[in-house]
Amino acid sequence: MSKRKDFNLTTAKKLLPVSIFYNANVGFALASLKGVNIPMYIAIKRITPLAVLVSGCIRGKGKPPTQVTLSVICTAAGVLIAALGDFSFDLYGYCMALTSVFFQTMYLVLVEKSGAEDGLSSVDLMFYNSILSLPFLFFLIIATGEFPHSLAVLSAKTASLSFSVILVISLVMGIILNFTMFWCTIVNSALTTTIVGVLKGVGSTTLGFILLGGVEVHALNVTGLVINTFGGVWYSYAKYKQKKKTPRKLVPDVESHVHK
Numbered sequence: 001m002s003k004r005k006d007f008n009l010t011t012a013k014k015l016l017p018v019s020i021f022y023n024a025n026v027g028f029a030l031a032s033l034k035g036v037n038i039p040m041y042i043a044i045k046r047i048t049p050l051a052v053l054v055s056g057c058i059r060g061k062g063k064p065p066t067q068v069t070l071s072v073i074c075t076a077a078g079v080l081i082a083a084l085g086d087f088s089f090d091l092y093g094y095c096m097a098l099t100s101v102f103f104q105t106m107y108l109v110l111v112e113k114s115g116a117e118d119g120l121s122s123v124d125l126m127f128y129n130s131i132l133s134l135p136f137l138f139f140l141i142i143a144t145g146e147f148p149h150s151l152a153v154l155s156a157k158t159a160s161l162s163f164s165v166i167l168v169i170s171l172v173m174g175i176i177l178n179f180t181m182f183w184c185t186i187v188n189s190a191l192t193t194t195i196v197g198v199l200k201g202v203g204s205t206t207l208g209f210i211l212l213g214g215v216e217v218h219a220l221n222v223t224g225l226v227i228n229t230f231g232g233v234w235y236s237y238a239k240y241k242q243k244k245k246t247p248r249k250l251v252p253d254v255e256s257h258v259h260k
Helices: 009-032 038-045 050-056 064-085 091-118 122-143 146-157 161-187 190-211 218-244
Strands: none
Touching: 009 038, 009 122, 009 146, 038 091, 038 218, 050 064, 050 091, 050 190, 064 218, 091 122, 091 161, 091 190, 122 146, 122 161, 161 190
16 A cells, blocks of 8 residues: 655646546536436446447557457447437437447556556546546536525435435445545556446446336347446456466556556
């Protein structure tokens, strides 16, 4: 575990693009939910592994093993099939979600690069990302007119014990999510992080269908989500086999790098 570091302006400048892409990803993701239901939103976001894989090839990381490539393509194909079965198709929502995929790909790739080249830990990345995100968030809440209204709503809601408990739990879960996401990306790779997200999305998709309602279930979108999930499981198996075949020495594979 790395030692605590003081705020460094040079490091902050290097990580500024990470923060920009991170906040853009969150913003476009939230905007997409106005027109896309939760299960389909999660399915669209599962295109991210393919985007990360293509990004790695463009950056000269080399061709990944065949099974890894096929599993990622399978994951993306499942999304396409699920989208064909989405009769509540909303062009605006899909465009926002796909833009979010682009920004998520960019910031995960940069997180992976920062961990490999600069030796930054997940705590370091969270620290700088939190500080650098504040100006963007303040600008957004003021530009959208949410600042005075949100304070009034928050003051009224905090009188409720259940709301306060849920708010605290949400904050803690958000911190844990970001920490583990950055950690996974640094120790493994951006591609592995996105595939783990695919597997995590299985539970989210199921809960979205059952609890949220308002989602039309058809054979095509269910089939697409099953294929998508199978692709995520296939990737995990392919990576497991690859790790077993790799000699135990400090030689990174084409997706991963050694954590410094």
